[in-house]
Amino acid sequence: MDDLTIRRDASQPGPLAPEALAALVTSRLCHDLVSPLGAIGNGLELLMMSGDFAAGATSPEFALITESVEAARARLRCFRMAFGHASTDQRISLSELSALLSDVERTGRLRLRAEAEGDLPRREARLIMLALMCLETAMPWGGGVLVCRGASGWRLVAEASRTKRDPALWSWLDGSAPSRSEPGPSEVHFALLAGFAGREGRVLAWELDETGGEISF
Template sequence: MNAHSTELAPEAGRLEAAQLAALIGSRLCHDIVSPLGAIGNGLELLQISDQFPGLAKSPELQLIAESVEAARIRIKWFRMAFGHVAADQRLACNELSALFREIERGGRLRITLDCTGDLPRTEARMILLALMCVETAMPWGGQVQIARTATGWRLQAEASRTRQMPVLWAWLDGTHGPSVAEPPPAEVHFPLLAAFARDHGREISWSVGENRAELAF
């Protein structure tokens, strides 16, 4: 190999695919948050400007402001659920509660968290992925209670109706079978939660009924 070769040497370090995916997720979320923040600041300046009377109360500007805020919240959720997490990182329960309050403002779920102290960021990531699974089952909205129990975490949700998709939920306990097609990108949280559970030695249990859903790990 000459001095100008771009090939990796055999002893060069390599990252696993999951690590690369998490780092890419963190990078994307980080880079998107900045322009969203700039757009939000610009909207605030327009709302307080006296050069555009009535603009602040216009339905068009309100729609843009609501969309920017919803996108900001979603990316914050994605960054914590899909991004890179160090093994020793921890998250305060009140920080997680604050994120849930933001998620409530931008969606149809109403979330209650029963937790004190702090928790590993790896567990917070699994909780957020589990919440995405519940959201998939309840696209019309519902009530979700999240509690730390003696054996782990439990999410219990109720709604007027649910969307039952057993093929997706089967990813969580490995009963999907080798011939089942991969899930669409919008539902990647199902196999991802299953993969994290395997990596951390956690077992997942779940059930979905006509107006309820439960997930525990």
């Protein structure tokens, strides 16, 4: 080797995987956005308590602003869990998971129900949120999803009057397609679900038909 060759110390960590780097970026963005959104929400509450603003607080314009801020905060909480960083020792309670599912209901068209006991690792919650986003993509007209935990792992069982099927997109979850097209920004959760599940040694299984589907891990 000549003197210009760059040598890597074997004891130094290698580059981060793309999904891990994306998770860190998402955590940073969500962290920086939580505070200003919270400040706007607090400001709206103070306006509602102000006697000088009593009439305005009941106006449809003010209601629209309030609902929009709460929807943005709910969506941000979902993004933080689905796309953000999760360490191996972090856990969340079932009540926290239920609150996240309520956020998904509030900002989308899915009706959600959870059947589980005890807490769970944050990394499992991340997989659940990403899987929900995949089912949401397949059910743009709405539907219901049961999130349940059994002896073999988690199952997300969906029912709808009709679904939007895209086999090439869903092939990201099991690598069944020899050449998978790059997902668009609104479909990136498929690639991330596959990436995070693979890093944690989780085997994803899925099925999708005209009136529903299922994702399990």
